[in-house]
Amino acid sequence: MKLPVLSTSVLAFAALTGAAMASGEKIKFDYWYGLSGQLGEAVAGTCDRFNASQDQYEISCVGQDGYANAVQNTIAAFRAKQHPTVVQAYDAGTADLMMSGEFYPVSKMMADFNIDIDWNDYFPGIANYYASSTGELFSMPFNSSTPVMYFNTAELKAAGLDTPPATWEEFEAALVALKASGKDCAYGYAPDSWIDLEQFSMAHGVPIATNNNGYDGLDSEYVYNTTLHVKHMENIKRWYDDGLLEIRTSQGGLNARDSFAQGECSFYLGSIASHATVGKLVDGAFEWDVAMIPVFEGTERKNTVVGGASLWVLSGKSDDEYRGAAEYLKFLATVESEEWWSANTGYIPVTKSGFDALNAKGFYDNPPYKGREVAIQSLTYTEPGPLTRGIRLGGFIQARSEWVNEVQAALQGTKTMQEALDTSVSRSNDVLDKFARTYRGKQLP
Amino acid sequence: MRRAYFKNNWVAALVVAPQLLIIFVFFYWPTGQALYWAFTLEQPFGGGSEWVGFENFQYLLSDGRYWDSVWISTVYALATTVLAMGMAMILALFADRQLRGYQSFRIGLIWPYAVAAPAIGLAFRFIFNPSAGVASYLNYAFPDVWNPVMNGNHALTMVIIAGAWKQVSYSFIFFLAGLQSIPRSLTEASAIDGARVMRRMWDIQLPLLTPTVFFLVIINITDSFTDSFGIVSTMTAGGPARATNLMVYKIYEDGFRGLDYSGAAAQSIILMFLVIALTFFQFKYVERRVHYT
């Protein structure tokens, strides 16, 4: 029988690789994460701790240098069937992953492997983002954050304010007072859809899109050019024109966070995840603290939702690898792991028991951790309602990009803010439309 | 051009086979797939797609935003090519005079070529920072005169300068080589005839440089369309308000970050055809004026 030359070499290849796999004792599986820099090292730390804590499985963690890279590289690998078992995907990528159906829902996986996880222990504000319409968790919450308002206590006092502003009206008054007291940069700002649009809408209980922000169907449409959001952005434009805020971006020198940390600007609205970094940068040079982001006067404040990322388990892997992944996720869900993670990064614990345990230990009583409980407060202010579960809109990364570019144009003065938001909504709706047609016939799980 | 040839065409087939094989596997095959995506609505994870014919193209060609991107890319290509080649040619013409210090100048002008695009982007970002870099001194003198963060034209200028910087060394090398291949006898003869330095530059060196100019124009323009990604991504991320949204960057953003594979594929095809058309045009009409000998 004639064997084609190529298939002989293929057999040889297969034999070699097969042999290599069988010789290892531990079951190996791969995890691709997106965090980089010091936070990336913290993720690598969790992997090392897992490997050290048991000898049945070995996790191999590879940093992908950014969330977008992590998602894209995973897709490329998936198409070539070379993908990892676990991937850390950011909030904006949730809809695409969900619609692909190529994942193993973590709630199902844990049940299949008889691992007991108290799903109710997770903060609803976090769990809902990653759950199906029936409440089943698809991905494992991991590094969750929410925005808070950082402020320079001393400078506020000097401007006559003893407590941080709780409403936008008070915020504006604070800016005016700061400028009057001689401060150049009262508020270091850069347009950020996550904070200005998404979290703002959550806290105020106004919709970003129809269908309860996309949860109820694929035929959603954006509506933020008709809500309170417009008033907020018009305020921002007004503050920019009046010099009450300054644009601070990395391209321009110091970004908003570093501007605050170096004492240049008095206010910074950003993720709680930066809490540790800000602490390091400030290094005791001045007193600062955090508070919840302001709402308009007379608004009934609602809970904010998470940013950060969650861990997805992808389909097409072996049972052994799934068992290993399940063990790793269980490991991360323990109180010790949460404590380690909270201590080494600015992220907050994702479970109530984790938070309670840390609280009981007095974790949040002193710097550098004092203040992070504000984030939990913001996340749990109310139970998540239909409008404050999260966002489930396809092509959301593009929508964010549209928003940022239009707002930039409005700030430049080439169009009014209303026009900018209108254009952004219209183009983003095109994206949603395309998304719906790409997945024609499929439902949101 | 009359040429003498070898007769054995099988040998020809043999020698071109390796490269053709490799470009088939690593270029044409993947490009074919990408081409296919341009005619469908492709789901990122695979798992299904819907044929939509030319719809993706229709959407693009009727999108003002896309034409903005094409315009910006064209401006960028022309500006960087002219700047880079202009500066390189002047430097080469003067360096070729081989005065004292020639060796050091040559080394000094050549090695920037070795620097990677992201590193260049970072360095220039530092320089052009309106508040922290060298440009900040300019802003101290005339407040707010330089603001690439909020002013689209400033941002585009900055990106063009960085792009041109990247190309100068490369063009300089080729111009210098081209100049040195002009037989000394020619220049000496014309000097004896009384032609001064500048005259010699104009009448002899420049015309004989045309093959190099041709080669460099093609490479520079092609590169500025296809190789400009690194600079934009480190310096401006396409902004502000899409002022530096080069076609290549837009494709990457829409496809890589936005996960819109079909739209990105359609844009890639248009980009490819644009560059092919430009090059073809240059080969057909410009190569005639090139003196190869």
Next chain:
Amino acid sequence: MIERTPVLNFVTHAILFTGLAILVLPIYLVVVAASQTLPDVMAIPAKLLPGDQLIVNLKAAWIQAEFATKFQNTIILATGVVVGKIVLAALTAFGIVFFNHRLRMPIFWMVFITLMLPLEVRIVPTYAVAANALSPFQTILDVTGLVWLINVTTGVEVALNWNLLNSYTGLIMPLVATATGTFLYRQFFLTIPDELVEAAKMDGAGPLRFLRDILIPLSTTNMAALATIMFVVGWNQYLWPLLIITDPAYGVAAVELSRMVPDSNTTGGDVPNWHFAMAGTLIVMLPPVVVVILMQRWFVRGLINTDK
């Protein structure tokens, strides 16, 4: 220099010096940043004079990024690209310049078009191919029914698989597929006078002999030029290694460098260590610069078209 032109000489020097200053300025700033401490490098306005931390930062960057392994890998990558390119490009250009067949121009264009579509744009399907380099052939065999045929006649199931991920071959091969070298060689070969070819034919030499005994020796400086260019290109590769290398043992220098400057906008925040990043930039910049400087004599000569 043929005559005395003091004024023009001065102007020449002035122009060259200005050009040099413009080209070198960005690198000077990189050196300055690499020699400062973290607070200094983040200071506003920028401090423009070098600090004293250069050696310290260089050492720290070297260890932090584990450049030793990366350099090894990148050298292999760059050298592989150089060798592959030189050989392939010469062969292909030879095949389209010195033979008179109708496919000359089509082949040239087919090769040339590979310059027109940058990798960024076709990266996902290229990755799929790298994961199984024989997949195009497998698909062809499937579609044309040959797989079925072979199966039926010999009982053998053809399943081609050649995984190039996390390997040197995978890093090198796609980069060898582009057209710069072929274009360069073509231009050079076009200037070879017909008389040389005629003489070879009269001597009874076949095309391969001509290639080996006459063309290659003539092309040495050309090859030096191409080698330098491709070494730099190979060394500075970022996007492709980022995608196909997930095993840190195979990492390359440029990817490692980018990891040194985390993008605070997408990953939740970190302190960007600019001084280390700039030091890393200097480290990564060094080998290609050294190569270019060493080779630059040959390099320039190699682009000369009339070295007979």
